[in-house]
Amino acid sequence: MKNTLYIILFAFLLTGCDDFLDVTPKGKVIPSEVKDYDLLLNGGSSTIHTTSDEDLLFLSADDFYSDxxxxxxxxxxxxxxxxxxxxxxxxxxxxxxxxMWENSYNSIYTYNLIIEEIENASITSTYTEEDVKQIKSEARTVRAYEYWLLVNSFAKQYDASTASTDAGVPLVTVADASAKTNERASVKEVYDFLLTDLKEALEFLPDVPENKIRPTKATGYALLARIYLQMGEYELARTNATMALNIKNTLGDYTNMDLDESELNASEQFMYRFYGYTRGFTNGYFSDDLVALYDLTNDMRVNRIAGEAVKWVYDPATGWQQVPTGKVANLMSMDINHCVSVPEMYVIRAECNARLSDGSLQEVIDDLNTLRNTRIVAYTDLTNLDITDKTEALKLTLEERRREMVMTGMRWFDLKRLNKESEHAITITHPLGDSNYTLLPNSSNYVFSIPIDVISFNPDMEQNVRE
Known part of the structure; x- marks a missing residue:
């Protein structure tokens, strides 16, 4: 039995327009039993486990050039x-x-419905009261993740000194199309909300995943680690990264060419979230500074997911032919997860230990070696001879993070947080034809515009200022 829920696009949710609210869906099933809400969480909507508009994150950052x-x-x-x-x-x-905005708020609407109604649903079949608590907690976890994506895309980087006044995104917490339009909550209010969701959900999250798109306790800790890192709360980020790794610390061995890339990638994930149904970003080439970070001979992260790009060129004599461009591009054939993973926890913990006074240099080296041993052929461990101080340790860790997370889209969020530190702030240059376009550190263009249709439906909503 396939139950689906009629989900009104969030742009229409904001209108308060009776014309949209009077529409009655035909041929749809409204969930009433726990199993219906379970199915809804597990894929009742075709987009509930995906985030689109990955172009926003990839084309804005510095890992790719385009033409x-x-x-x-x-x-x-x-x-x-x-x-x-x-x-x-x-x-x-x-x-x-x-x-990105539309899909996230559509998913949030679904999660709100589950959170609000499942405790009053009929319990049948093999479901129990404990299952109800688990499903509700899973919905709160993935709702928090959607808000994390939204607030970091459509609002300023979290800054403890300004977060309470910086405009965030609307906090929609009820599944009611007739509810009053939500104004933009502050960045602090959004972060407080998603942290609360995750912390309270942890108690009832399962130890073992039901499938690859549903969260577990390890997922909750890993999401908290990512969020605290974005906030600059390094001790809390380290603690939660360690909690996640204590539950699951599997790393796929990319140096073993007998193993399939998709299986290797899947073995490392805490929970999956995809960008649409794409298999990595394909609208550009690796930037020069990104390519320079890789050992192009031995690092299997680039050898197994990327290679020399080709273009189709028409020759009147021979017809269409593929011609090498001399550029490195993504050639990956597996779905890319942008949610939390085991390798991300290793680089988060290494970064935190490099920053914190009680983090030892050896701890940083150990985490980097653990990761790199599964990525680089004939790898020679880093030692105290290679990394002699915490400044060098942080530099190498940030480079490793960039290499490891290249296809996740997280680079844009890293740039936003690192720009707050003068020693790590950079100016991005995008070449195009004979021109170069630049983005300065902390530019207002690091914040995406609120969609125009949302503003048109809600003229009092504050729009982001861009240069």
Whole structure:
């Protein structure tokens, strides 16, 4: 039995327009039993486990360059890919649907419904009261993750000194299309909300995952580690990363060429969230500074997921042929997870130990070696001869983090937090034809515009200022 829930697009949820609210869905099943809510959480909506508009995160950051062949018509005023790549002030064409915003709030609507109603649902079949608590906690966990993506994309980087006044995103906590429009909560309010969701959910999260898209206790700790790292709360980030690794610390051995990349990747995940249904970002090439970070001969992260890009070129004599471009590009054939993973916890813990006064140099070295031994052929361990102080340890850890998480889209969020530190702040340059476009550290263009259709439905909602 396949039950589906009619989910009104969040842009319409914000309108308060009776015309939309009076629509009665036909042929849909409204959940009433615990098993219905379980199914709803497990995939009742085709987009509930995906986040679209990955172009926003990849084309904005510094891991990829792009060109006319990837961006399309450079003279088209409505070319959104071009607007993103050049960090234009008017980021979105008029009334374009911004999938990242839309999909996240649609999913949040579903999670709110589960959280609100499951305790009053009929318990049948093999379900118990403990199952109800677990399903509700799982919904709170994934709701927190959606808010983490939203607040870090459409609001300023968390700063303890300004978070209470910086505009965040609307906090929608009820599944009611007729509810009053939510104004933007502050960044602090959003972070407080998602931290509370995760901490309270932990008690009833399962130890073992039901499947790869549902959270466990390890997922909860790992999400807390990521969030605290973004906040600059390094002790809490380290603690939660360690808690996650105490439950699951499997690393796939990418140096074993007999093993499949997809199986290796899957073995490392705490929970999956995909960008649409894509298999990695393919609208650009690895930037020069990113390529320079890899051992192109022995590092299997680049050898197994990327290679020399080719373009189709038409020759009147021979027809269409593939011609090497000399550029490194993603050639990965497996789905890319942007949610938390075991390797991310190793680099989070290494970074925290490099920053904290009670973190030892040896602890940093041990975590980096553990990770790199599964990534680099004929790897020679780092030692105190290679890393002699915490400053060097932090530099190498941040480089390792960038290498490890290249296909996750998390680089954009790392840039936002690292820009707060002058020693790590960088200016990004995007080449395009004969021109170069630059993004300065802490630019207001690090905050994506609130979708135009949302603002049009809610004219009192504060829009983000871009340069």
């Amino acid at each position: 006319e062949g990837e961006l399309g018509d450079l003279n088209d005023p409505n070319n959104q890919l071009l607007r993103i790549y050049r960090w234009e002030k008017e980021l979105f064409p008029d009334m374009v649907r911004v999938q």
